[in-house]
Amino acid sequence: MSFMVEKAGMLTLVQDLGRWGHQFRGLTVSGPMDQFSLRMGNAMLGNDENDAALEVTLFGLSIVFSEERCVVLSGADLAMKIDGSPAPAWMVHHVKQGSRLAITGVGTVGCRAYLCVSGGVDVPLVMGSRSTFTKGKIGGYKGRALAAGDVVATGEPNPLWRKSAGLVCPVELRPLRGKDEPIYASDGPQVDAFTEKGIATFYGETYTVSENIDRMGYRLDGPVIEHVSGPDIVSDGIVHGSVQVPGDGKPIVLMADRQTTGGYTKIAVVSAWSAAQLAQRLQGDKVRFARVTEKEATELLVKYEASLRKLHETRATYRTR
Amino acid sequence: MYDNPKFLGSGDSCLVVEFSDGIEMAANIALQNLRRALTLRKTVGVREFVPTYRSLSIHHDPIKLPRDKLEDIVRKELFNLKDSSETEKRVLVMPVVYGGEYGPDLRNVAEHTKLDESEVIKRHTSTDCYCYMLGFTPGFSYLGGMDESLATPRLKSPRVLIPAGSVGIAGKQTGAYSIDSPGGWQLIGRTPLRLFDPEDAENPTLIDAGDWIRFSAISEKEYLDIKNDVDSGRYKPEKIIERAQSEGGVA
DSSP, rough: EEEEEEEOOOHHHHHHHHOTOOOOTTTTOOSSSSSSHHHHHHHHHHHOOOEEEEEESSSSSSEESOOOOEEEESSSOOOETTEEEOTTBBEEEOOOOTEEEEHHHHHHHHSSSEEEETTOOOOOOBTBBBOOTTTTBBBTBBTOOOOOEEEEEEEEOTTGGGGGTTBOOGGGGGOOOOTTOOOEEEEEETTEEEEEEOOOOHHHHHEEEEEESSSSEEESHHHHHOOOSSEEEEEEEEEEEEEEETTTTTEEEEEEOSSSEEEEEEOOOOOOHHEEEEHOOOTTTTTEEEEHHHHHHHHHHHHHHHHHHHHHHEEEEEHHO | OOOEEEEEEOOOTTTEEEEOOSSSSSHHHHHHHHHHHHHTOOOEEEEEEEEEEEEEEEEEEEESHHHHHHHHHHHHHHHHHHHOOOOOEEEEEEEEEEEETTTTTHHHHHHHTTTOOOHHHHTTSSEEEEEEEEEESOOOEEEEEGGGGGGGGOOOEEEEEETTEEEEEEEEEEESSSSSEOOEEEEEEEOOOSSSSTOOSSSSOOOTTTTTTEEEEHHHHHHHHHHHHHHHHHOOOOOEEEEEEOOOOOO
């Protein structure tokens, strides 16, 4: 079973939860910009939560299926059509052999969606993962974004895959919050390299998502954050959400395709939860940071896990109807 | 190096254990020892360890393994490590064909250092180099310990494409390019070893942080023979395990 890409859209990448375990080799993790939406999409189909899906940025994608399957679009509620009829995001749809699925426009919130297919997207595992790392030309579909004409295989779905058709994720369980939710962050390893004034600026002022955003990082515009003596350090580790402040005093939040190590001071680290929220914002969107402890940041993950469990239960009862 | 390593926050899913704010071999050896001890523990909830020049990042699942529990475990291991002075020294022998088309900048280095080319080769192969960390590209090793008389500035204009395996000098640093990439290092030779192989699911990178590299001069014929064996999967890189001196080895 496979699907053929008619139009690739702005940026369409195969991603699973990432190529973990190789950062010590200098290898980027990659994986989804919004792990929470990907995991929920897979849960709705009864897939393994690490199954690969298409990370779709904005619109333009159009694919044709070679066989029937179930699909769901999670994350941003982009406008989707199946064989010309509107097909809402966060709902499991059945596609027939020869069905055409198109992402035709933006929705009410977010810019990145996950098109999950029962059985998952099947590309070769590279170093334990199907995630695409375009800069390193590793993983995914031939190490690159999808292009028109590509034929992409999907995996063997579980025997009950048809039963999910029609399932809708309750609105209150969906992980995507509005653009007003603060971006929760805890102190970074070099918080001491900033003046009290610099730290107050970072948490007190409003920043704007600049035009320099990609899967590696989000550069933000806004008031300059003051260092004690300078921005350079002997390189140390970087995580998803690390907030680097280089010499110009403007924060850069590092994302899925981040490098493994870096030599700039890190004032804060965005919580895993909020890193996914930020990844759904676009140029011009506002960002306000809120200082939390690591424990408080972990609570956000605990809440998500509860929602995910609820979604699994919803799916279980749906199937028995 | 700090008397006691610092625990630094790095978000909800990572703890940084920092040993120094500079580049010191003693600090790096200490963090490698901690990494090894923690790896042997196989703690549930630990995702991976990332050693850098001066710190160990411990990525963890905060739901399975909360931060305070992780810190307790690290503290215990650091205490146990205080008594262990003896560590092993893992040496990878890296055969290199120096000069000619393989090392087009050997002459630059000889001119800059006012040494014969043969003397440059002799000094480059005379000291073991320590791998502090990997980064930049997968498998690229940041090495320290090169004979400092060989220090030569980078090229004024970087090359667009440097073949994988190229061995170069940049200031006091030496190292080998792990994949074809642009770069400005002075290229003095090339190793036939494959430093990064994404097809190798078990061990895609040959060098690990904490390893020592012993450069060994080979002829062009030996280079081609070894390259042939590497390409056909027959070559087994020479790895030696030595017992390091209690002072922590050659610095």
